[in-house]
Amino acid sequence: MHFDVERTTVAGRPALTVRGELDLATAPRLAEDADALLAAGPAGIVVDLTPTVFLDSSGARTLIAIARKAAAAGAELHVVAPRANRPVRLPIDLLELGTVVPIVNSAGEVPSPAVNRDAT
Amino acid sequence: MTSPAPGPAPTVDDEALARCAEEPIAVPGAVQPHGALLAVTEPDLAVVVASGNAAELFGGPVAGRTLDALLDPAGAGRLRAGLAGDLAELNPLRVWVAGAEVDLVVHRADGLLVTEWEPVRGAGEAGTAWHRRLPTVLQRLSASATLDDLSAVLARDVRALTGFDRVMVYRFDPEWNGEVIAEDRRADLEPFLGLWFPASDIPAQARALYATNWMRLIPDAGYRPVPLEPPTVGGRPLDLSGAMLRSVSPVHLEYLANMGVRASMSISLVDRGKLWGLIACHHYAGPHRPSYTDRTAAEFLGRTASLLLPTQVVTGEQGDVVEVAQRQAELAAVVGRTPRSLAAALTDGEVTALDLLPAAGVAVRLGGQLHLLGTTPPAERIGPLVADLLAAGVRATDAVSRVVPAAADLAATASGVLVAEVAGGRGDYLAWFRPETLREITWGGNPYTSKTAQTDAGPRLSPRRSFDAWSETVRERSQPWLDHEVEAARGLAALLTETAASRATEDNRLATALQRTLLLDQLPKVPGLDLAARYLPSADDVVGGDWYDLVPLPGGRVSVVVGDVAGHGLAAAAITAQLRHALRAHLLRAVGPAAALDGLNEVIGALLPGELATAVVAELDPATGEVVIANAGHLPVLHATGGGAEYLHEGRGPALGLLDAAGYRELRLTLAGDDRLLLVSDGLVERGRGGLSAGLDELRAAVAGGPVAPQALVDAVLAALDPPRTDDVTLLALART
Numbered sequence: 001m002h003f004d005v006e007r008t009t010v011a012g013r014p015a016l017t018v019r020g021e022l023d024l025a026t027a028p029r030l031a032e033d034a035d036a037l038l039a040a041g042p043a044g045i046v047v048d049l050t051p052t053v054f055l056d057s058s059g060a061r062t063l064i065a066i067a068r069k070a071a072a073a074g075a076e077l078h079v080v081a082p083r084a085n086r087p088v089r090l091p092i093d094l095l096e097l098g099t100v101v102p103i104v105n106s107a108g109e110v111p112s113p114a115v116n117r118d119a120t
Numbered sequence: 121m122t123s124p125a126p127g128p129a130p131t132v133d134d135e136a137l138a139r140c141a142e143e144p145i146a147v148p149g150a151v152q153p154h155g156a157l158l159a160v161t162e163p164d165l166a167v168v169v170a171s172g173n174a175a176e177l178f179g180g181p182v183a184g185r186t187l188d189a190l191l192d193p194a195g196a197g198r199l200r201a202g203l204a205g206d207l208a209e210l211n212p213l214r215v216w217v218a219g220a221e222v223d224l225v226v227h228r229a230d231g232l233l234v235t236e237w238e239p240v241r242g243a244g245e246a247g248t249a250w251h252r253r254l255p256t257v258l259q260r261l262s263a264s265a266t267l268d269d270l271s272a273v274l275a276r277d278v279r280a281l282t283g284f285d286r287v288m289v290y291r292f293d294p295e296w297n298g299e300v301i302a303e304d305r306r307a308d309l310e311p312f313l314g315l316w317f318p319a320s321d322i323p324a325q326a327r328a329l330y331a332t333n334w335m336r337l338i339p340d341a342g343y344r345p346v347p348l349e350p351p352t353v354g355g356r357p358l359d360l361s362g363a364m365l366r367s368v369s370p371v372h373l374e375y376l377a378n379m380g381v382r383a384s385m386s387i388s389l390v391d392r393g394k395l396w397g398l399i400a401c402h403h404y405a406g407p408h409r410p411s412y413t414d415r416t417a418a419e420f421l422g423r424t425a426s427l428l429l430p431t432q433v434v435t436g437e438q439g440d441v442v443e444v445a446q447r448q449a450e451l452a453a454v455v456g457r458t459p460r461s462l463a464a465a466l467t468d469g470e471v472t473a474l475d476l477l478p479a480a481g482v483a484v485r486l487g488g489q490l491h492l493l494g495t496t497p498p499a500e501r502i503g504p505l506v507a508d509l510l511a512a513g514v515r516a517t518d519a520v521s522r523v524v525p526a527a528a529d530l531a532a533t534a535s536g537v538l539v540a541e542v543a544g545g546r547g548d549y550l551a552w553f554r555p556e557t558l559r560e561i562t563w564g565g566n567p568y569t570s571k572t573a574q575t576d577a578g579p580r581l582s583p584r585r586s587f588d589a590w591s592e593t594v595r596e597r598s599q600p601w602l603d604h605e606v607e608a609a610r611g612l613a614a615l616l617t618e619t620a621a622s623r624a625t626e627d628n629r630l631a632t633a634l635q636r637t638l639l640l641d642q643l644p645k646v647p648g649l650d651l652a653a654r655y656l657p658s659a660d661d662v663v664g665g666d667w668y669d670l671v672p673l674p675g676g677r678v679s680v681v682v683g684d685v686a687g688h689g690l691a692a693a694a695i696t697a698q699l700r701h702a703l704r705a706h707l708l709r710a711v712g713p714a715a716a717l718d719g720l721n722e723v724i725g726a727l728l729p730g731e732l733a734t735a736v737v738a739e740l741d742p743a744t745g746e747v748v749i750a751n752a753g754h755l756p757v758l759h760a761t762g763g764g765a766e767y768l769h770e771g772r773g774p775a776l777g778l779l780d781a782a783g784y785r786e787l788r789l790t791l792a793g794d795d796r797l798l799l800v801s802d803g804l805v806e807r808g809r810g811g812l813s814a815g816l817d818e819l820r821a822a823v824a825g826g827p828v829a830p831q832a833l834v835d836a837v838l839a840a841l842d843p844p845r846t847d848d849v850t851l852l853a854l855a856r857t
Contacts, residue, residue, distance in 0.1 A: 061732040064777075064778065068730070086812070087813065090813050091806070096774035097774075097778070
């Protein structure tokens with residue numbers, strides 16, 4: 001299956017939209033792209049898993065690594081994983097990744113940067 | 121502990137010890153005189169058995185009367201109300217009897233209600249000030265960072281509470297010799313801290329009683345026992361093992377008298393059901409009796425400390441466990457990778473068999489060839505020594521000369537030997553050696569002095585008279601082998617067996633070698649448990665991160681584990697080995713699966729930052745079917761019953777390595793008749809059509825309609841789901857037999 005990470009914008013934030021299977025073979029690509037995105041020093045970034053069709057523990061580990069790097073860089077990370085996307089959302093919920101990264105149900109639930117600045 | 125040899129214990133006359141062991145301490149037929157005992161029927165509370173001093177306490181005869189008649193109506197009413205509920209909440213009931221205040225304490229034994237009446241007058245009371253401080257004391261106990269701190273706090277606060285002249289915390293060694301590890305005492309008394317007391321000071325029978333009955337009190341060691349009337353009920357003496365007034369063995373009183381002790385109290389320290397030590401309280405100035413309430417508070421401190429013991433003890437060993445596991449994984453990698461002979465790989469590489477665990481020397485005998493590393497006995501002595509040990513059924517000992525007296529002259533190099541056999545019919549083995557470690561032990565009195573006296577009834581145990589400190593140097597002993605070291609040695613030997621057998625045909629030695637360190641060669645047999653496990657490596661010959669384990673626990677319970685480390689390859693396999701061993705250590709020490717997972721989560725946070733793993737633990741008591749499950753981000757356990765199969769979604773917490781402090785929860789259930797539990801890794805369910813969610817549904821359907829027996833069930837599930845072999849697959853089914 002084709003795997004692809006595309007640079008997009010979600011709620012005014014720089015985002016990575018992940019297509020295909022996020023697993024041991026493909027997770028390093030996402031990690032590299034996230035590093036590149038964080039290098040620009042954004043206030044927040046988004047990883048959008050809406051079109052992702054599979055997520056394994058290696059993919060989950062990569063999401064945690066991105067979250068830790070983002071926190072160290074002072075950037076806020078949101079992960080979009082719709083509840084309807086069961087193959088991706090179920091492992092996220094079983095692992096309780098939400099305890100360290102905000103998981104939102106749709107791109108529309110990512111707060112815009114302006115709202116976020118007011119809140120902090 | 122691994123030494124089968126008796127310790128440096130005194131030799132005493134076996135017959136006299138046996139006589140003491142037969143002494144009926146649970147059914148002495150008498151009580152101590154600081155209270156009276158009445159055994160009554162229920163529900164009419166009619167007196168059936170009474171201690172000889174009851175008439176005095178009640179101001180008249182008690183035989184044939186009822187407690188309703190002996191108590192005032194208010195007291196009788198409170199007693200009857202309390203009997204309907206939890207007796208522990210009733211005790212003590214303060215009542216008026218014959219114009220005096222009395223603490224009434226009740227329990228049930230032999231089908232009777234045993235009531236004990238202890239006058240308040242004459243008892244020492246710490247007063248409300250101390251009880252107001254209880255929260256502070258508890259906080260101090262739980263804040264203790266080390267075992268030394270914990271026992272020091274315990275000794276000080278129990279003495280402050282009870283007013284005894286001396287309070288000691290004893291710790292038993294594997295041979296039941298006791299060491300005083302903390303003490304608080306009247307300033308003018310000589311210190312006992314650091315003294316050892318030989319195992320024979322507390323007979324085995326008494327120790328068995330101490331593990332269930334947490335508190336003993338002798339307010340006046342010079343007392344005269346008060347007999348029970350009648351002496352038997354239904355032809356048997358009344359069981360007093362739960363009675364606070366139980367009269368103690370005359371041998372024990374003589375022992376106390378020889379130490380100059382006038383009053384004594386002891387509280388058990390119990391670690392996971394096993395007697396670990398004692399809080400021993402002595403009074404020398406005269407009789408001494410703390411009130412029932414103060415004794416209960418002291419017992420409560422002992423119980424609290426008992427709960428804290430496992431974490432304090434494990435802190436010291438945890439680092440070593442992880443280090444040994446790391447070495448084991450490295451050696452497994454070496455063995456799997458090397459194109460050379462296995463013996464060469466183990467003896468002249470960067471990491472050798474000698475690095476596996478702390479030892480002075482190692483002998484590697486492979487393919488009939490002996491290779492030596494470090495400091496060992498002469499080559500020609502090693503073969504016969506190992507053969508003698510194996511013939512005696514001993515694979516690990518810290519006192520070789522007690523098993524093989526002819527090897528006493530090897531003490532300088534081999535006081536301790538750990539042997540792991542390599543199967544294959546060539547007499548191959550690995551043997552690690554530890555030198556003699558001279559250990560100074562200061563005994564409280566000379567434990568070797570004869571303790572038997574000749575009486576008309578034959579030899580009888582006579583407690584030691586001398587309690588002056590007497591020190592000896594223990595010879596021909598090494599540092600003991602720890603359980604995780606023995607297990608690592610066996611794991612390496614098993615790996616060599618496998619590797620040697622499969623070398624000719626195995627293409628991917630590395631993968632096999634590593635997986636062997638993670639999986640059990642053979643599931644240990646656990647009484648009452650039927651268990652089946654299957655592990656399928658991935659078809660790509662990539663080493664996965666799955667592991668499973670079966671850890672027998674004290675008391676017959678067993679923990680079953682399935683875990684998964686994120687990632688693949690050598691790194692993931694090495695981490696998996698470390699986590700498996702660390703979790704084993706925590707399961708053996710922790711109070712339950714959730715606490716063990718908390719401990720494992722801390723290990724990852726401290727030693728393996730950035731790693732992500734999941735694990736689920738099911739702790740089963742085969743005798744009762746009670747199961748406690750804790751789950752760290754792993755797939756839910758499937759519970760199959762006659763009526764179908766359901767996933768257990770309670771008792772969950774985040775994956776290991778996500779949070780610094782995860783705070784895992786537990787789910788409790790009871791396995792009935794044909795119930796089974798299925799623990800799986802995601803390789804079984806995540807790659808089918810429809811992904812994980814559909815895979816879980818398919819699994820449930822396959823189990824609900826599958827066979828009952830665990831092995832057949834596991835086979836049927838694999839056939840039904842037919843997982844693509846892109847990841848490793850683990851599944852494990854268990855049931856009661």
